[in-house]
Amino acid sequence: MVVITLEKVSRSLRGELTRWLVELDAGVFVGRVSARVRELLWEKVVENAGEGRCTMAWNAANEQGFEIRIYGHEDRKVLTIDGVKLVAVQNAKWKRVWREQQKWLKRHGLANGAAGELDNPKTADTSDGSER
Template sequence: MVVITLTSCPAKLRGDLTRWLFEIDTGVYVGNLSARVRDGIWQRICDNIGSGRAVMTYAAANEQKLDFRICGSEWIPTDHDGIKLVKRMFPSESDSKYKAGSKNVIRHKTHLEQRKRKGDDTPDYTVIDIETTGIKTDERIIELGALRIRSGKETGSFSALVKCGKPVPKEIMKLTGITDELLESEGIEPDRAIQLFTEFCGNDTLVGHNISFDIGFLQRLCNETGRTFLRNRTIDTIRIAKRKTDIADGYSLASICGHFGIEIKTQHRAIEDCKLTYRIFEKLKEIEGE
């Protein structure tokens, strides 16, 4: 049994779900789906959710007998000693729930006000991207990429292949060019990889394309290696693009690049996708008048 709840989502998406599921109440869908169809529907939801929120719950062979996914929310799934819990990330300034109260919030707002007084209207940030063995929650990271941006310019990069402890599926090998042999010869252990990655990102704002997907995998890897998860502010280029553009072919990385006339030489490798996402984000900032 699969249960999906949608909040503030496009009507088109809600209508689309009725092809596979029963809508038993406004925004609440239930049905029996195969794992392949379930994962495909979830990806479709994440790609078309706009500014809304979605939660999917389904039966799983674990201690809790269930699993869940969340998209478009400050709440994200987290694994705690094999138990799936939900963690609330630190809110961004644009969040309607961003209110004075805790010392962290006050300190964060003060920091932003100081930056504005200095005339820093182009904040520094780091673009991130990962490659994985698949989109399911039990898949593994096989590559990490990060691109440091200062005053709109590339100033540094990080890239690492990650040993995943399982065979890379043939379709992923074909898509990325990352093979078991490549991971064995050039990959580094997960705990070392996430250490270097988090040190490179520091406290920067993190920009990504469908970044909730990346954050979910990164958080699980942090949990597995006993590392404190990045609490950085995040920005999703898909959500901005959906708000600021109208692209008939959808909002994949390739579609948005085509919309802006950005040439794609290589895709589906972490650092190359970071570079594409960086160029997209700078174009979107121009539209927003930042």
């Protein structure tokens, strides 16, 4: 199963998705499509989203049972921590705490691989999209 949500996108993009998925509510699409169709739909969504915001979740053979992608959300990032995907919501306090934590890690000679992901203000796709 695939779930795609769209915010502030064109009606034509929403109409395009209704060819493959059912629109349960404004901007919420659900359906069952192949992995190839899912990837092609996501490409179309990202190409035509403009300033809009998009999310996609689908079944996957992992601990959580699903994978997620987001696009256009400047305040949210998908992080993988110990194999679990989490959505980090970045508000001003969160960013300050994150930077303090990074400074502490650098002072103590410890590395944190997720730091680069969070410092980038807009990432088109934070997931690798691989199937297991």
